[in-house]
Amino acid sequence: MSTINRKAVRSRVRARIRKKLSGTSARPRLAVFFSNQHVYAQVIDDTKGHTLVAACTKTLGLSRANVETAAKVGEEIARKALAAGVSEVVFDRGGFLYHGKVKSLADAAREAGLKF
Secondary structure (H helix, E strand, O other), X not given: OOOOOXXXXXXXXXXXXXXXXXOOOXXXXXXXXXXXXXXXXXXXXXXXOEXXXXXXXXXXXXXXXXXXXXXXXXXXXXXXXXXXOOOEOEEEOOOOXXXXXXXXXXXXXXXXXXXX
């Protein structure tokens, strides 16, 4: 019997999500990633293949990947995106469940002015 690990499951879910989502110039993709220590968020224009803005806990001087730091990264990415002229995005949860850190980041970005 084969053992299914979380990394393989997340990889399959991520591929299924990315098949359906694509960021355009008018509505770029907000991609999130969580490592064990840090939270990363990027606003990406997939048609050009460019990252428009990015934020992470490293640049904010935070050292933990938890719900509170995810909310701070969400606020920062929204502030930077609005400054760059991006007000609407497509949310790419990156294969992670929409719960906890992912929900916290998304809610903070919405409250800061981004529209999903």
